[in-house]
Amino acid sequence: MSEIAAAEPWAVRELGLPESAAALRQAESVFALANGHIGLRGNLDEPHPDGMPGTYLNSLFEERDLAYPEAGYAFPERTETIVNAPNGKPIAVTVDGEPLDLRSGTLHRHERVLDLRRGVLTREAEWTSPGGVAVWLRSERLVSFTRPSVAAIRYTLRADAELRITSSLVVNEDQPAPSDDPRASAVIHRPFRAVSHDRDALVHRTRRSDLPVAAAVTHTGPPGEIETEPDRIRWTTTGRGEIDFEKVLAYRWNGDGLRDEAVADRDAAARDGFAVLADEQCAYLEDFWRTADVEVDGDPEIQQAVRFGLFHVLQAGAQAGPHPIAAKGLTGNGYDGHTLWDTETFVLPVLTYTHPACVGLALRWRHATLAAARQRAAELCLAGASFPWRTISGPECSGYWPAATAALHVNADIADAVRRYHAATGDDDFMREAGREIVEETAALWAEMAYLDDAGAAHIAGVTGPDEYSALMDDNLYTNVLAARNLRLAGRHDLADRLVMRYDERLEVHQQAYGFTRLEEWDFGADHDYPLMLGQPYLNLYRKQVVKQADLVLAMVIAGDLFTAEQKRRNFAYYEARTVRDSSLSAPVQAVLAAELGHLSRAYEYLAEAALLDLRADGEASGDGLHIAACAGAWIALVMGFGGLRDHDGELSFAPRLPPALPRLRFSVRWRGGSLRVTVTRDSVTYVAHDDLVAFKHCDREVKLPAGESVAFALDPVTDLPAPQTPRPPAPRPPMSRAAT
């Protein structure tokens, strides 16, 4: 039986073999390795019928048609789906002629460890075959942060028997059928046609999108036989007692001469060997953690989870440029491998303050898709650019427009990510070459969408905000506020100033959208299964006051300067009572505002819900990939929530307040040329600047801290205020088994 072991500060450890298909697939996601460019799901080395094989090359997708029961003008006709790329992971073993299948015989020990400082996944197993042969195996796997095209495996097998190892690179392997869940991916079977094959590499093209890919493989160690065919390279070695080898993979899928480039990358990596690759990996991560790490005293699970989350955010983004950072990173095929607004709104803020280089590249990717966004705007009879709700290479890939095309806020989210990145880094080249145009084109879209009423107030009608249990509303406050900021960035202050924030004078709360607060209340007394969308028609969800995920609350976080404290307090209580958190994007945002308003225990619960989402033992929703935005959410809840980080108006500010359970929080923020280490305790906060002077605000007090200096402030004692009512209490801590290690 598989258990996630007790939380360790720098590792995720699994004991035993996952028992169910769901648990196996969750583990494949949790133990996925990626560098933003290539990603290997944490499949077992040897074949397993319940697994979902996954090797993803960023933006290597196949096209397929979208069919509608009733078509409509400008409904996208094609979509893009990430494909399972040539898979270099399979290593099959026989022991005295018996296949190594850990489900048979006796499994004495099976342990996998993801080391967050080394960036290596290690596996060890002790097993007795049905025929009575005792076997010991160990494998290590890495996807190199420093060599974007390279992955490597080191494999050792010991048994007093005749051993036979068949290690493969395989293309067009069988894929399990997709689930019925609307959020699942389509599965494209046999996506590749063969172009060439030899002992070193396979070259293929996707059948319809016609994208080329070259995959090279080599094995070092004992002598072996190589067989090659169009969809497979197979290396076989035999021996007795012990076999020890290294397998190096290299992928190329952009440009010309791909085969030779892949072979050259492979050769360089194989020449250096696994140990060198692992050392490079370790050094890269040491550099990352130096200015990205978050230390949490008092809660080992949160400590582990925030590092796990940051590690996966890094794995999603590190070498993603010039490609996008997808909602699942490269950990699974969920959402078809698409990139959504999650990236700009949840993932890029974290990377902006921890690893800004890849943020510039991610936004340059958006800029590279501007032609498609302009074309989409023209299709929609709008001006400027309309970025897609879901895409891989740029075109709109979403097939349900009320929750996609109508969610135009993605454009303002992108513009705001540009603003944040530029403010935090001062990267003027980026702004001149890419950012400025994004801001102007999205502002042009808002200028077209907005209209003035007779009183001169501006409105945006018929759009969908972050809350997907409402749709096609007028004056969604989040959209209006972000659009106004987008317009101001483009210098269109007059229109920006006119955009309304709807307020219900009777209830004294802002309206999520025009009329929202007078809709029928949802009957939270009735029994409901969550997420509601799987058992309730949109017809009911849309017409009632039930909120899928933070919407107005997100506006109060991102644009908190537009609200008074009293408004925030009243608004939060009102929407908290109507928000069911059926999206993983919700809890981190609610955590931040709850912390700001002094509902510290509630914030802490939401932090845990977000942080442990993908690690929890019942995390079946992670089977088709991790929620990278929720991975970022742990950082958001801790740093923006308990650290009180805000970045309104291009200024960095902090207002720390810890929940009762946490005695100490330490995090770092990259800002311009420097970085700031912030250490929060119950009664004080200490800021230390590194590398360069850092200017920021502590609770409205301006601070300019030269490199190497520190400043400390006493913190007023905080009262943990009772939290507002919520229809769906924060998830209890998941059953994370405390297995003996």
Place this chain on the structure above:
Amino acid sequence: MSEIAAAEPWAVRELGLPESAAALRQAESVFALANGHIGLRGNLDEPHPDGMPGTYLNSLFEERDLAYPEAGYAFPERTETIVNAPNGKPIAVTVDGEPLDLRSGTLHRHERVLDLRRGVLTREAEWTSPGGVAVWLRSERLVSFTRPSVAAIRYTLRADAELRITSSLVVNEDQPAPSDDPRASAVIHRPFRAVSHDRDALVHRTRRSDLPVAAAVTHTGPPGEIETEPDRIRWTTTGRGEIDFEKVLAYRWNGDGLRDEAVADRDAAARDGFAVLADEQCAYLEDFWRTADVEVDGDPEIQQAVRFGLFHVLQAGAQAGPHPIAAKGLTGNGYDGHTLWDTETFVLPVLTYTHPACVGLALRWRHATLAAARQRAAELCLAGASFPWRTISGPECSGYWPAATAALHVNADIADAVRRYHAATGDDDFMREAGREIVEETAALWAEMAYLDDAGAAHIAGVTGPDEYSALMDDNLYTNVLAARNLRLAGRHDLADRLVMRYDERLEVHQQAYGFTRLEEWDFGADHDYPLMLGQPYLNLYRKQVVKQADLVLAMVIAGDLFTAEQKRRNFAYYEARTVRDSSLSAPVQAVLAAELGHLSRAYEYLAEAALLDLRADGEASGDGLHIAACAGAWIALVMGFGGLRDHDGELSFAPRLPPALPRLRFSVRWRGGSLRVTVTRDSVTYVAHDDLVAFKHCDREVKLPAGESVAFALDPVTDLPAPQTPRPPAPRPPMSRAAT
């Protein structure tokens, strides 16, 4: 070249052979023959590559899956599509071995006449073959109103040559590919599997829906050879000089023993022969026209069109029970053969006052689908019954829920048709056995949908009204008003009285829905192709003040007693300026209110637009079937518009006013046991009661008119008021060629 000849009062005549595929298909719809039970498109006898073969048996459908790019809870998974049933029309000819193909050789004359009093389609052609043989042919075709399962053809061919005639009954024939238009039907190829075949009949079942159908055929006249195979019965005769024969078809597709029943029906009809069938047809129609005819002096085209429309409404409804009356009747496969709200709102009112027997049956069909409607309501987590937006046998078949499932008004439309039918006929058996339950179950739906605000006013949120360029609005006035009436019918007066009618105090007009009047105006100055939906995304249509079709205006017609004259005037002017009539359901309604408000010439223009829609020479939109609701629309515009018929509160009332162009209008209305003939001239109106006393109102004056008596009233002179501005002027009279006859 094909031309519709000058309007004749009782016939539609085509001269020449349609030149384009579009014109051919339009003619196939115009010349379709049906009795509500079976329908034969007006295909030529001999094969033509551009035609769309169509033989429809009411409710003989195939199922197919609906696929969604992004599925949602309670999205229908299956739909139903009318299939092209066993086709008994084909008659192929060779003349001295040359095929009779009127596109070759020389066509001297080709004429088709649909005789609206005889119910027979006659065709004559004079043609010289490429080989120089002069040929004369004549065919007559009827679908019997009196024998629901029977159709018959009489065919004569003359030429001084060797003649060979092959007459077929054919199953699974090839169908042309569907167009890209979202309103077009799916085409199901080869929908049948064979069950049995013999010289007399073919028995098949649809492959997936597994519905049985038996088709029998016989030929009388000269001796012939019969060949039979699973998908075909072929009768061949040869001769010289002249061949004259009759072909009788009979179809059965409900119950057991279908083959023998079909053969028996066929035998009885063949024994009587075509002449007897034609006499019965004539007698049936004489009876119909006696109390249904509308006479229009001063406009031969309108005169023809209103009779053509009534004839097709009768063809759609006469023998439809126990099946539904589809939006295209049985004239084509448009809308997949589905029944929509058109039936209850446009077609049944006309039949209620002209041929009420089939209205009771049509509503009993709705009642028979109540189990499906209850199940649908439960699926939607609602109470009572939710009738489908589109269906053949009962389940929801629509795949775009914002304009379908959300258009819950269809439930109130059905309830209102129940109310109207019962008020007009006093059919208490129907009410007890079917009507009452429909009313109660739909009222239960509204009781669930409606909610009370703090002030005690009731609202219905998130629904779509008749205007499909708005969706998911709150308090759609049409829906609220019809739902209130539905609730009152069920005795739920308190809730009914609370439902709001939204009013814009500033503009002094009612709001089509909450907030509608403050949305952005549509830019009608820009060039637009109509219908807008083919070139504009819903995203733009929904968020602006552009109205596809009468919505609030329809409410002011159906529930006109809820509005003051001044409100009607202001509302009409406001919505007239924003309504583009992209639905054929719009013009008749606008005609009625325009007439009531004294915009008589505008009403007359809208009458023409509606009445001539399917007859106009450029009527390509009729290729996949006639718009049966628009056929009803001519009657609606004349009788409700210029006759001023209303039926609020179960009372029949009239307020006649003729437009300047029409000196006289005469129509009849069936009411309870009697009928009322109404003759309107410029200065007077005369009412004559037949069969029974008729109670009605003339311009607020109560009249009780015994059978056989008449009463006349002087009419005040009317002023033809200037019409409000409209963005899309009424269609000019179509180019109906005045060919010499």
